[in-house]
Every structure is written in C-alpha cells, then in structure tokens.
Amino acid sequence: MSKIKSFDLSNVKLSQLVIHKVGNKTQEEPIELSEFEIELENFTPLYKSVMDYFLRSFKPGPMYHFAVPEGKQAISENEMFNAADALFVNPFEQFMVRSREMSELLYEASTHPRIKGGELFVAYLKDCVVDGDLVDAIGLFKAEHKELFLQVGDKTDVGNFELQQNEGVSVKKLDKGCLIFQTEQEKGFKVMLKDSPTKSVEALYWKETFLQLKPREDNYFHTQNYMELTKGFVEEIFNEEHAVEKPAQIDLLNRSVKFFSEKEDFNVVDFENNVIEEPEVIEAFQEYKVDFQEKKEVPIFDEFKVSKEAVKKSKKEFKSLIKLDKKITITVSGNEQNIEKGFDTERNMNYYMVYFNEEE
Incomplete structure (x- = not known):
C-alpha cells in the first residue's frame, strides 16, 4: 500500500450504500430491512451532502479494535468482526447480506428504553488514508433525530406558492457512526468512532454492546x-x-x-x-x-x-x-x-x- 498522509478522508469514494430502519426492540418497534442498494450518482450535490454527513465528524483521534466477547476465547466469536471480515473478502456479493446482519445485531443491542430507533446507513468506502495506508472501509451511520423543515413548492395556477412542512434527517449532525478499516485484521481491524462526549447508556450501547470494541494500544x-x-x-x-x-x-x-x-x-x-x-x-x-x-x-x-x-x-x-x-x-x-x-x-x-x- 502506498504511503500518503497519516489520516485523510477528503478523497473517499462511496462504492455501495444501503439504508435499513432499526427500532428499539424493548419498545416493540420493528426492524425494516431493505432489499436493494441505493444508487447515488457520483459527485452530484446529493452525493456530496451524503458524504459530508457521513465523514465530517471523524477527526484524528482514538482508534479501537473489535474485542473478544466476554466469556469467549477468540476474536472470531465477535459477530460484528465476522460480518465485517466477510464483507471485506467480497464486498459486491456480501454487501446486502452482511449489512442486514449488522442491522439485526444492532436491533438485538437496542434494548434500553432510552435508545432511539432510526435509520442505519451502511456504506462501503474506498480510498481512506489511515496511518499512511490507503484502505477500504465499512461505514455505519445511524440517524436517530429528525428535524422539521419547510418546503416551498412551485407556483400554482392561482399565483401563489405551495408551502409544506416535512420531517427529515439533518445533514449537519451525525448521531452515531463508526468506520471499520480494512487493516490489522488479525487484531480485530482498526475502528474509529464518531466522538461522543457523554458516557450515557445511549452512547455506550453503540460502542460496547453493539460493536464490542476495546481501545487500540497505540500512541x-x-x-x-x-x-x-x-x-x-x-x-x-x-x-x-x-x-x-x-x-x-x-x-x-x-x-x-x-x-x-x-x-x-x-x-x-x-x-x-x-x-x-x-x-x-x-x-x-x-x-x-x-x-x-x-x-x-x-x-x-x-x-x-x-x-x-x-x-x-x-x-x-x-x-x-x-x-x-x-x-x-x-x-x-x-x-x-x-x-x-x-x-x-x-x-x-x-x-x-x-x-x-x-x-x-
């Protein structure tokens, strides 16, 4: 792999994308899994907004590895590690299967009553620069909060403009996210989290229950x-x-x-x-x-x-x-x-x- 900058996500390319809806299992909210990927035309305004929403929150900082689950003997018993490993081996054939598997694991982890349901974006990304190496990555991005916005429509026949109120995901703030980099596979892959300043149940379930991560012992x-x-x-x-x-x-x-x-x-x-x-x-x-x-x-x-x-x-x-x-x-x-x-x-x-x- 070629050596470039230490950490750079400015030239990352989106290869595959799918959205699944994952509710709170304890609240008996459903999980809704997509059947097909989303096709985004490269470098359109929508593509740029989506990529900025996904990656803006990730800055140089702490890295993690998938951990051996409590009571288990090997990293291969970590289901998220296995899903990521299989996806990296053959992303085109495994993407939908493994993205659905990851969503189901998130659903099983969403048991605390304060955990909000939302859309889980699963992305396959290329050209990530991490510690000077050019690698692929799996991105998991969860949108939990919705915002109201006003949409002004076309001018009507009577001479005024239509006005509607809609609800959607704000691209200004990513609720939860992680990047799983295709490097250090034998140690549990390098993983980066969207930084969360709190140690609340809502923040920790993503890191500890769903992903089951441990700190990477680096500088x-x-x-x-x-x-x-x-x-x-x-x-x-x-x-x-x-x-x-x-x-x-x-x-x-x-x-x-x-x-x-x-x-x-x-x-x-x-x-x-x-x-x-x-x-x-x-x-x-x-x-x-x-x-x-x-x-x-x-x-x-x-x-x-x-x-x-x-x-x-x-x-x-x-x-x-x-x-x-x-x-x-x-x-x-x-x-x-x-x-x-x-x-x-x-x-x-x-x-x-x-x-x-x-x-x-």
Whole structure:
C-alpha cells in the first residue's frame, strides 16, 4: 500500500450504500430491512451532502479494535468482526447480506428504553488514508433525530406558492457512526468512532454492546492514559488532604500539560525529574501508578511517541482554576510560588495573597 498522509478522508469514494430502519426492540418497534442498494450518482450535490454527513465528524483521534466477547476465547466469536471480515473478502456479493446482519445485531443491542430507533446507513468506502495506508472501509451511520423543515413548492395556477412542512434527517449532525478499516485484521481491524462526549447508556450501547470494541494500544492510547494518570494523582494524592495547596496542584498540572505539549517522545524518568521533581512526590507518584494500572486494567508504558491529538483532547480536563465560594475564580498559569494562602482570624475567612511585579 502506498504511503500518503497519516489520516485523510477528503478523497473517499462511496462504492455501495444501503439504508435499513432499526427500532428499539424493548419498545416493540420493528426492524425494516431493505432489499436493494441505493444508487447515488457520483459527485452530484446529493452525493456530496451524503458524504459530508457521513465523514465530517471523524477527526484524528482514538482508534479501537473489535474485542473478544466476554466469556469467549477468540476474536472470531465477535459477530460484528465476522460480518465485517466477510464483507471485506467480497464486498459486491456480501454487501446486502452482511449489512442486514449488522442491522439485526444492532436491533438485538437496542434494548434500553432510552435508545432511539432510526435509520442505519451502511456504506462501503474506498480510498481512506489511515496511518499512511490507503484502505477500504465499512461505514455505519445511524440517524436517530429528525428535524422539521419547510418546503416551498412551485407556483400554482392561482399565483401563489405551495408551502409544506416535512420531517427529515439533518445533514449537519451525525448521531452515531463508526468506520471499520480494512487493516490489522488479525487484531480485530482498526475502528474509529464518531466522538461522543457523554458516557450515557445511549452512547455506550453503540460502542460496547453493539460493536464490542476495546481501545487500540497505540500512541494516542498511551498518551491519554498517562495524562489521565497524572490528573488522577493530583486529585487523589497530591492534594490538600496531604498538605498540598491548590496553587501547587495546578502548577503540577500546568507543567504536565507543557511537558506533553512540547515533547515528541515521552520518557518516564525525564517526566519525573522535570515535572514532579521532588523525590518523595516521585515515590508517591510511582506507587499511585501501580494502583492506577491495577484498577483501570490498562498498561502504562514508560516510553512512547506523544500523540498531539491526545494531548489536545486530554488537556481540556486539566483545570487551572481556583474557584472560591462559587463566585470568584483565580486562573493560575504559572508562578504559583507568588500565591500564598492564609486565614484571617478576625473575619474567620480564608484568603489568597498574590505577589506580582506589573499589572496589565
């Protein structure tokens, strides 16, 4: 396969497309399976709108693999993996059969009462660039929400225009989606999800019950885990319960983000010596790391390439704010040694004293 960009979906071509309707099984909503594919003429306005709707939400970020189902022994026992594998082997002959199979698996997974039914678009895509490789992909895109829109018709015989209200899928927002790439088949294929900021039942059923995915252990995975580890250490250990004031906590978080933002390669000794610094704090961090790995059941690597995409996403969780009485906020971006905390016995209140050279 030819090496191009790391990740690029701008030249993806739609090879095959079908729509099935998948309801909520618990609510006794039906599943309606199509008999035929949809024919879309290439590069028409409709084709471009559909492709933009499918792919706009996918940006460089975390990747997944199909997982061995709980209680099973092999990846071949994951039904979604098997359906994708068979489709990749012969897309023209297997497309309708496997797309219907995938829809039935989604229907079986749609059992929580809050899961909405909707249209499932199954697409076969060509010319996806993933980690520099040009590969095919299977796209699964679910539309759950409908929007009302007004449609103005032709001018009538009496001289006015017809006006109708219709309901349809908005191409501005994809509810749920995934791309299954034809690479790393032996590990469970590379899979990318449309990012969901919530951990609600509606979001997790798609990832965990229907697709049965596990994180791909790559640089994004390692970077994200280490930043989560650092944030957890500050919140649970390096805190006021252990005589660490809020400014010092924020300073450690800020220096951690700066380290990951500036470094191309992560090395744990470099991180501990330049970010954590104090020997007793380093020792506490190392002990916390062991507990973190056991509780989260994730491997923590001591060396890896830093993923800038993971840093960009994870640092949003690193708060540099001191919130006081829910009405006053102090932002600490550095020089935490210039902030002192005290207690005023006359007012019976805490206070912060800030030292500075210039006011801007």
